Amino acid sequence: MEKMGKSVSEIVAELGSEKGSLLAILLAVQDASPENYVSEAAVNEIAALMNISRSMVYSTASFYSEISLQARGRHIVRLCINAPCEDAGKAEIQKALEKELGIKLGETSADKLFSLEGVSCLGVCNMSPAMKVDDKVFGDVTPASAVRVIREIREAAKQ
């Protein structure tokens, strides 16, 4: 999925500049960024457009796990780390993904295509272990199926 690349001002205009729109704006700005994050420039622009302090924007942005203030990969691979998935074999999947991507949990691959993160329960514990790649959730994941998902995305990105 290619990023649409909406500008910060377009997003603020669309969602409104009332205070209650801040979280939605941060998520939308992050979604529009090819590097899946809210940059310092974006923080400044949001603050100016909403007429609030930069520290207010940072305070909200830094509180939420799903908002990143650091550049990340184009695709975010999130591995569920809660007990039901842990017991169902999360460690082996993590190992397989780390090997395939050449990075550790919490890092971004050298080609900037993937970031690997831990995430709290994805609400599919009836299919543990689970992972989420961008907006898609995968249940009953095996080390082989996890690697297959990564390779498919890599192939698609080459085209």
Next chain:
Amino acid sequence: MTTLQKIKDFDKVFNFGSYDGSVSLEEYRMTGGYEALRKVLQDPQAATEEICAAGLRGRGGAAFPAGTKLKMMQTNVETERYLVCNADEGEPGTFKDRFIMNHIPFQLLEGLTIAAILAGSSNAYIYIRHEYPAAQAMIRQSIAEAQAAGLLGENILGSGVSVNLKIFSGAGSYLCGEETAMLSSIEGKKGRPRVKPPFPIESGLWGKPTLINNVETLANIPVIIAKGADWYKGLGTKDSPGTKLISLSGDVRNRGLYEVPFGTTFREIIENYGGGMKEVYTLKAVNIGGASGVVVPPEELDCPMEYGVCAARGITIGSGAVYVMDERRSILDNVQNRVNFFLHESCGKCTPCREGLRQAIRIIERVLAGQATLKDLSNLERYTKCMQEASFCGLGQAAGNSLLSSLKYFRKEYEESCVDSAQNIRERGDMC
């Protein structure tokens, strides 16, 4: 029409059946959907009384009587009011609200619309966690369809009553499931909890009266109104009427979501719904109520799922997550996983929770490394009790549940790893 027959099974509150798509607006209306809304518009007073008489209690964890909360809203003189549907479903091991949103979205929307009308809230939000993009999309589309059909939005069914519903996306914070933290989050701030009282029904969103209810609570409402409190009470027990959605996971044969009448024992849930243990291994422990719930041994499982009895026995029904562990599972690893989860989700606003969790994880790591002493265990118990009693919000108050229950029922597992346990001293041949 096989799919319709499945969802027509009316002995339950939720009619997912084995239906694996989503129930369309047309199908929902063909099976009696939105009849309750019509009734409510004709006689709102009777509808409120029906909800009270049914004894419906909040399904988000705290089990507060839903009718009482609704009536408290009605007596407030402020006319600008809000309704917030809590669809944050952050409790690890829980997936019931996702099922409702993905499969029976209109049952939720009807319940939400009814609650908003009865509470006098013309503005409503549904706060859906960011981890559920499919549910967000389904609810967004369903809102549009309900609006187009005159069932939501301006002038509902020509009654002159309006309910404007907006989706609000969370951003990966478990704490935002706590009602006052959720309000802060909707206001654009960090999701930190606020002091209670004032409760949200008095001063909630933007300082205005706000009714907050869980997805499952709201989805019960149309059925209660359509079929009556007496029918509903016939489903559960005297203490806890109705049914509970149980998210069953772990080492059982059939993991999944089940609608279970109150009064069913936890053993029956595992045996009859879950099909018993998955492999040849025996049952070791069950975690009831998610990460903030308790860990109990098999002997406790004959307890009926009922608010009164469970509270008396220290069992937290909570969101209805039941996670089954067989003999291969380590209690300590599980508890460590939970404490790590809370440590990550704690907002750090108050010391008992912030420091209590940090100390707890240090001690557990020592136990796992075989370096702890029995004194560490009694300290762990003391710190945890303090955290439960002195924490500012429900996160810190509940974070100790799995710790304390595991120390109560599985103390041996902790002690086996302590350097100064009688057994280890004996094995090393130390002289006393």
